[in-house]
Amino acid sequence: MHRVIFILLIAIASSSLTGNLEMLHAQPSVIQGSLVDSETNQPLQGAHIFLSGTRLGTYSSKSGSFALRNIPTGSYRIIITMIGYERKIFRLDMVDGERKNLNLRLNPVVYEMEDLMVDHRGKRWRKNLKRFHELFIGESVNADSVVILNPEVLRFDSNFWGRLEAEAQKPLEIVNKSLGYHITYYLFEFKHVGGTTFWDGEPLFAEMTPSNPLQQFLWDYNRFKAFRGSMRHFWLAVLDDQVEEEGFSIYKIWDPAFPGDRERRFTVTPEDIIRPGHKEFLKEVRFTGSLEIIYKHEPEEMRYLEWARVMERGPLSIQVSWLELDERYVTVDESGEVVQPYGALQSGYMGFERLADLTPRGYRPEGFWDTGNK
Numbered sequence: 001m002h003r004v005i006f007i008l009l010i011a012i013a014s015s016s017l018t019g020n021l022e023m024l025h026a027q028p029s030v031i032q033g034s035l036v037d038s039e040t041n042q043p044l045q046g047a048h049i050f051l052s053g054t055r056l057g058t059y060s061s062k063s064g065s066f067a068l069r070n071i072p073t074g075s076y077r078i079i080i081t082m083i084g085y086e087r088k089i090f091r092l093d094m095v096d097g098e099r100k101n102l103n104l105r106l107n108p109v110v111y112e113m114e115d116l117m118v119d120h121r122g123k124r125w126r127k128n129l130k131r132f133h134e135l136f137i138g139e140s141v142n143a144d145s146v147v148i149l150n151p152e153v154l155r156f157d158s159n160f161w162g163r164l165e166a167e168a169q170k171p172l173e174i175v176n177k178s179l180g181y182h183i184t185y186y187l188f189e190f191k192h193v194g195g196t197t198f199w200d201g202e203p204l205f206a207e208m209t210p211s212n213p214l215q216q217f218l219w220d221y222n223r224f225k226a227f228r229g230s231m232r233h234f235w236l237a238v239l240d241d242q243v244e245e246e247g248f249s250i251y252k253i254w255d256p257a258f259p260g261d262r263e264r265r266f267t268v269t270p271e272d273i274i275r276p277g278h279k280e281f282l283k284e285v286r287f288t289g290s291l292e293i294i295y296k297h298e299p300e301e302m303r304y305l306e307w308a309r310v311m312e313r314g315p316l317s318i319q320v321s322w323l324e325l326d327e328r329y330v331t332v333d334e335s336g337e338v339v340q341p342y343g344a345l346q347s348g349y350m351g352f353e354r355l356a357d358l359t360p361r362g363y364r365p366e367g368f369w370d371t372g373n374k
Contacts, residue, residue, distance in 0.1 A: 028071075028097070029071040029094050030068065031067070031102060032067040032099070033066060033102030034064045034065045034103050035047050035066070038107045043064025043065075044064050046059055047066070047082035047085070048079075048080070048081050053203055054360055055204070055206060056071060057204050072094075072362060073096050073333075074093075074094060074281065075331070076094060077090070077202060078090060078091075079186060079204075085108055086107045086108075088104060093279060093281075125156065129151055129156070132190070133148070136190065136197075137174075138353060138354030140356055141301060142179065146174060146175070146177070146178070147175045149174065153168050155167050155168075162195075163193045165192075171185060171186050171187075172185040173185075178222050185201055185355075187201040188200045205360040229295040230350070230353065230357065230359075231336075231338075231346060232336040232361065239274070239283060239334060247296045248293060248294065248296070250267070250268040251268060252268050252292075253289055253291070253322070273291075283331070283332050284331055285332055285344075286325075290324045291322065293322070294320050295319040295320075299317045300349065301352075303352075308348075308352065319350075321347065322348045324345045326343055327340060327343050330343035335362070
């Protein structure tokens with residue numbers, strides 16, 4: 001859930017920033033199974049099976065069987081989709097060396113022609129698409145290099161001033177030319193109202209093929225920039241008790257209780273907000289009020305000032321974000337993934353960075369392991 005440059009090559013090379021390491025695990029973990037038609041019991045070939053937010057995906061074979069291998073420990077949403085059948089989505093917790101079998105029956109569904117057709121020629125639709133791109137893809141520098149290849153599958157509802165809802169009749173095919181990813185995005189819900197943006201969906205990442213070594217070099221650098229200071233980076237730092245080492249400071253903010261009172265601000269440590277979860281690789285995050293998160297290793301983009309409407313000053317040398325819980329607590333797995341889609345509300349700089357700045361959940365920059373992160 002979410003709310004609402006070229007650098008000297010010598011400097012880049014000396015910093016050893018590149019890399020894209022998938023999480024290490026002691027033993028391979030596997031999800032395997034088979035798919036059949038619930039009415040005919042015939043095997044289903046060509047169904048798409050993937051783990052949301054990762055690069056782990058496959059298709060069912062002629063016999064309906066499938067297997068996802070080498071899955072890092074974590075809590076995942078697995079998606080099974082096939083044209084002509086109802087989509088299946090459910091959560092799975094995986095640990096190193098675990099094998100799970102899923103033998104599933106998919107229900108056929110008949111689509112009405114009007115459900116598959118969208119009028120994308122009108123002026124109002126194009127205006128809504130532009131607004132959707134700003135809210136969903138984002139307004140950062142990376143967003144300029146993101147293209148939705150099939151925007152015609154989108155439908156919009158903006159009957160009330162300032163509100164925008166969107167639905168996609170098919171998965172969105174998105175190319176991020178800045179980070180070098182092709183993203184297949186299953187959008188389940190999108191709503192912007194009252195200055196707040198909510199969405200829920202399942203992305204599957206695929207790395208693009210670079211045209212030359214320089215392009216790969218730039219993708220590596222841009223991925224590093226996108227990851228550093230992100231919400232995932234923050235949670236990994238918290239879980240591994242590496243907050244200061246990774247450039248973060250955390251404060252709890254209490255709003256004034258009475259007129260004239262001053263805002264209260266206290267330093268927070270990981271021990272103050274983290275509790276054991278119901279499984280070893282899961283942690284519960286609990287706090288009241290709001291957290292102020294300061295990232296000190298990267299300055300603000302000029303675009304952020306425009307987005308936040310604070311043009312009376314220049315960019316700060318730090319990035320400031322705020323986090324509030326929409327639930328009593330949220331659960332975070334060891335990959336830095338928040339289990340509840342709408343569990344936390346992020347604003348400030350982390351609210352500014354959206355899909356254009358998202359990396360797969362298994363991505364880690366080279367050297368990130370040196371501080372003990374997992």
